[in-house]
Amino acid sequence: MTSKTLFGALLATTIMASPLYAAGMHPSTGEALADDQTFTYRVLDEHSSVDPQVVEDVSGSEIVRDLFEGLMNQSADGSLIPGVATSFETNADKTVYTFHLRDNAKWSNGDPVLASDFVYAWQRAVDPELASPYSWFMEIMSIKNVSEVLAGDMAPTDLGVAALDDHTFQVTLSTALPYFAQMTTHATTFPAPRATIEAHGKDWTRPENIVSNGAYVLTTHEPNERSVRERNTMYWNNDATIVDKVVALVINDENVAMTRFLAGELDRTEIPSGQYPRLAEEMPEKVVVAPRLCSYYYNVNLTDGSGNPALQDVRVRQALSMAIDRDIITKNVTAGGQYPAYTFTPAATADFSVPEVKAATMSQAERDASAMALMAEAGFGPENPLDLSLVYNTSEGHKKIAIAVSQMWKQKLGINVELSNQEWKVFLETRGNQDYEVARAGWCGDYNEASTFLDLVQSGSGYNDSKYVNPEVDALLTEAKTLDNPQPNYTKVEEIIARDVPIIPIYHYAINYMMDTDLGGWPVGNVEQNWYSRDLYKIAE
Amino acid sequence: MLSYIIKRIFIAIPTVFILIVASWALMKLAPGGPFSSERPIPPQILANLEARYGMDQPEWKQLWDYFYNIVVHFDFGPSFKYKDRDVNDIIAQGFPISMTYGALSFVVAVGVGVCLGIAAAINHNSWLDYFAVSLGIAAQALPNFVMAPILIFVFTLKLDWLPGGWYGGQWQYLIMPVIALSTSFMGSISRITRSSMLETLNSNFVRTAQAKGLPTRTIIWRHAMKPAMLPVLSYLGPVFVAVLTGSVFVDMYFSTGGLGQAYVGSALQRDYSVLLGVTILYGVLTISVNLLTDLAYAWFDPKIRY
Numbered sequence: 113m114t115s116k117t118l119f120g121a122l123l124a125t126t127i128m129a130s131p132l133y134a135a136g137m138h139p140s141t142g143e144a145l146a147d148d149q150t151f152t153y154r155v156l157d158e159h160s161s162v163d164p165q166v167v168e169d170v171s172g173s174e175i176v177r178d179l180f181e182g183l184m185n186q187s188a189d190g191s192l193i194p195g196v197a198t199s200f201e202t203n204a205d206k207t208v209y210t211f212h213l214r215d216n217a218k219w220s221n222g223d224p225v226l227a228s229d230f231v232y233a234w235q236r237a238v239d240p241e242l243a244s245p246y247s248w249f250m251e252i253m254s255i256k257n258v259s260e261v262l263a264g265d266m267a268p269t270d271l272g273v274a275a276l277d278d279h280t281f282q283v284t285l286s287t288a289l290p291y292f293a294q295m296t297t298h299a300t301t302f303p304a305p306r307a308t309i310e311a312h313g314k315d316w317t318r319p320e321n322i323v324s325n326g327a328y329v330l331t332t333h334e335p336n337e338r339s340v341r342e343r344n345t346m347y348w349n350n351d352a353t354i355v356d357k358v359v360a361l362v363i364n365d366e367n368v369a370m371t372r373f374l375a376g377e378l379d380r381t382e383i384p385s386g387q388y389p390r391l392a393e394e395m396p397e398k399v400v401v402a403p404r405l406c407s408y409y410y411n412v413n414l415t416d417g418s419g420n421p422a423l424q425d426v427r428v429r430q431a432l433s434m435a436i437d438r439d440i441i442t443k444n445v446t447a448g449g450q451y452p453a454y455t456f457t458p459a460a461t462a463d464f465s466v467p468e469v470k471a472a473t474m475s476q477a478e479r480d481a482s483a484m485a486l487m488a489e490a491g492f493g494p495e496n497p498l499d500l501s502l503v504y505n506t507s508e509g510h511k512k513i514a515i516a517v518s519q520m521w522k523q524k525l526g527i528n529v530e531l532s533n534q535e536w537k538v539f540l541e542t543r544g545n546q547d548y549e550v551a552r553a554g555w556c557g558d559y560n561e562a563s564t565f566l567d568l569v570q571s572g573s574g575y576n577d578s579k580y581v582n583p584e585v586d587a588l589l590t591e592a593k594t595l596d597n598p599q600p601n602y603t604k605v606e607e608i609i610a611r612d613v614p615i616i617p618i619y620h621y622a623i624n625y626m627m628d629t630d631l632g633g634w635p636v637g638n639v640e641q642n643w644y645s646r647d648l649y650k651i652a653e
Numbered sequence: 654m655l656s657y658i659i660k661r662i663f664i665a666i667p668t669v670f671i672l673i674v675a676s677w678a679l680m681k682l683a684p685g686g687p688f689s690s691e692r693p694i695p696p697q698i699l700a701n702l703e704a705r706y707g708m709d710q711p712e713w714k715q716l717w718d719y720f721y722n723i724v725v726h727f728d729f730g731p732s733f734k735y736k737d738r739d740v741n742d743i744i745a746q747g748f749p750i751s752m753t754y755g756a757l758s759f760v761v762a763v764g765v766g767v768c769l770g771i772a773a774a775i776n777h778n779s780w781l782d783y784f785a786v787s788l789g790i791a792a793q794a795l796p797n798f799v800m801a802p803i804l805i806f807v808f809t810l811k812l813d814w815l816p817g818g819w820y821g822g823q824w825q826y827l828i829m830p831v832i833a834l835s836t837s838f839m840g841s842i843s844r845i846t847r848s849s850m851l852e853t854l855n856s857n858f859v860r861t862a863q864a865k866g867l868p869t870r871t872i873i874w875r876h877a878m879k880p881a882m883l884p885v886l887s888y889l890g891p892v893f894v895a896v897l898t899g900s901v902f903v904d905m906y907f908s909t910g911g912l913g914q915a916y917v918g919s920a921l922q923r924d925y926s927v928l929l930g931v932t933i934l935y936g937v938l939t940i941s942v943n944l945l946t947d948l949a950y951a952w953f954d955p956k957i958r959y
Contacts, residue, residue: 148857157918161736243705245688247698262697317737335738335746336918337910363818364905364914368805372817375809536924537685554691574693 115250143632144652145354145486151648152359152367152633153380157338162317164302165237168245171360173299178341178358178645179324180302182229183211184293186642188635190462190560196225196303206288206334213279218346219305220329227275235268235303246300249558253295256284288594291561294499298559327353327646354649370626379631383624385509386532390447391626398626401449403460405639406556406621407565411577413546414614420549422498427490435482435524436517437476445516446509448624453617455606457565460639467603469610480524487525494526501530504552505539513618514552522624543577553577560640562602563592569609580614665940674872676929677716685713687733687923706733730926740930743915748934751904751911753886755896757827758834766839767885768845775873777851784842792840797899800833801906818908830907833897838892845885853881879953885952892941
């Protein structure tokens with residue numbers, strides 16, 4: 113070896129070993145990284161809690177996903193990737209799931225993350241004494257004995273979970289659930305540090321007490337103002353984490369948040385309603401729009417006593433649905449990249465294919481003609497107009513949509529629509545008690561599978577505000593839970609509800625963000641918007 | 654004087670009691686509860702939650718327990734929404750921040766308003782007078798919910814001089830909220846001070862003092878000041894309360910972390926304990942400020958004796 117090549121080899125080794133070089137570049141994209149790896153974003157409201165078993169809101173769950181790590185995680189496109197568990201297997205009838213945990217996972221105090229931490233957390237989630245508002249999630253996970261434990265008839269220790277050894281966690285289900293593993297990406301199922309919780313009680317989530325096993329630890333919490341989480345050096349995959357610090361600012365007013373984004377104080381905020389077209393034109397590089405797992409729809413009250421008798425007639429319901437011009441609503445009213453909806457489950461849902469329902473294939477003129485014919489058939493016309501009331505929860509956005517819809521119904525079908533709005537909690541009570549005729553509704557999936565939407569039209573569901581009862585739908589949905597491929601059943605259910613119209617789908621939501629161009633790694637393709645700060649990075653300007 | 658204060662405190666106790674019972678009743682009459690949501694909680698889980706927060710007890714028992722815990726333990730109960738914290742924590746954290754903004758705004762409104770009013774009165778019908786009067790009217794027409802967006806637009810977005818929100822404990826963060834909160838009160842105070850001072854300066858005893866040859870400065874500060882301040886003083890009680898309620902908006906708009914956000918949020922979320930706790934706090938403050946105003950009256954006006 114000549115001295116020249118030796119020098120070259122030495123130089124190359126030095127460069128490769130230099131941490132500065134490695135830190136300055138993104139390992140897979142090769143983009144230059146900023147020196148200050150701080151990600152600052154806006155949240156609408158103060159989070160309810162950062163206790164994984166207690167948290168119930170979106171902004172709290174975002175923080176909990178950074179602080180804690182569950183059995184499985186989601187990738188940028190929402191598919192399942194290993195978390196604390198490296199793999200899992202199920203028995204033949206899919207009622208027993210066995211998760212194998214990695215042996216290098218640690219809590220932020222250095223203790224290993226063990227299967228018993230999951231057993232403790234899952235028992236804790238259903239303990240009536242903790243009374244977690246999200247214990248219903250454990251119930252829909254169909255874990256053995258979960259209902260008995262929630263009712264207080266069995267002890268939490270009787271829940272169907274067990275630590276076979278330090279790194280093997282087993283769950284026994286009461287019924288087979290094909291999408292069970294997907295549900296372990298939800299905050300309620302994350303492990304909990306028993307010693308810390310027992311030492312500090314409800315104060316265990318304070319920055320000075322909290323112990324967590326995720327990529328970040330909570331370092332500051334100024335309620336109603338901000339919370340700060342910083343890199344957890346004990347995290348098993350800490351070397352791959354790029355963002356050092358994540359700051360969540362509570363800003364109630366979306367326009368203030370927008371101003372502060374423009375002033376450079378924030379890396380991400382939501383686009384205020386109505387501003388999307390202007391912003392998309394002025395700064396298209398900062399506007400992010402993608403499908404989201406949420407549906408906007410109207411409930412039709414189908415009960416005999418309290419609803420409008422005319423709504424018992426399926427032709428009237430079909431006419432109401434047909435007469436709504438979804439294109440006008442998504443293009444001119446909401447104008448935020450939403451997708452017109454003729455069926456309930458969003459097309460973005462994993463493995464779900466939207467059925468070709470008749471209304472979706474027609475032009476609006478055809479739909480209008482068909483709606484008018486249906487109304488005439490049902491006995492309503494200019495001399496005998498239908499009176500209808502439509503209620504929505506107080507909000508500028510819902511109001512605009514309700515006005516547009518009522519105008520469409522008035523012009524095309526001659527319906528006299530009485531609009532009313534109610535404050536949120538009053539509205540929930542009105543709708544939940546079927547004290548309405550047509551009511552606004554919205555639903556976001558709890559997990560990425562069509563049943564999280566379609567369960568709403570099951571007759572026994574507590575969320576079935578239309579009180580729709582169809583034994584065929586019930587049978588199809590019950591059967592779907594045991595099938596290897598339940599998708600044909602879901603498609604069939606969509607076809608039935610498109611015909612029966614217990615609900616009137618209007619649009620599917622879109623992600624609507626203003627995002628700084630120097631923020632990389634945002635999982636735009638994750639329709640549930642389950643993002644993890646450890647996947648993000650700040651690009652050098 | 655002392656017996657008067659003691660008497661006022663004894664009157665305050667039933668007032669607070671009535672305030673609590675009335676707020677309780679209104680709160681419970683409002684439809685919906687802390688656990689109602691888009692996703693109705695299954696009955697069994699709702700029962701567990703209600704049992705945990707004592708909501709399975711009859712109303713009178715809940716109210717009794719509430720009073721008992723306040724009087725005996727000074728405990729205002731757990732928050733229904735923020736499950737890691739209780740009402741005492743929330744008030745202890747938010748109140749000092751709201752108080753900082755409120756007190757500063759109060760001082761600014763009174764200080765600037767009174768000075769402006771006096772300057773205008775002394776230089777009656779001069780350019781300073783016209784300037785002060787127009788400024789006062791303009792300021793009065795700018796309530797905090799108009800000032801706040803204007804300030805943020807100018808100083809954060811256009812000039813990039815000041816941070817748009819949060820309470821960093823540094824003076825930069827205080828400027829915009831304090832201006833937003835104090836402007837309209839400053840306007841009213843300057844106008845009241847001006848007209849009251851003008852009236853006093855035209856009164857007989859001032860003319861006598863002038864005839865005696867006292868210097869103008871002595872006349873104003875020693876003789877005219879106290880009587881001129883009486884109408885302003887009677888306005889300060891309402892201003893203080895208005896600054897407190899106004900701070901609710903400023904807290905929300907500038908994300909200060911003050912009590913305003915917690916208060917509004919608790920009303921919308923039916924977070925009963927937080928809503929009641931903050932209502933009681935504001936009630937007690939209002940009663941105390943009214944008492945202080947009455948006592949200050951006696952100091953300013955020798956004719957008043959308690």
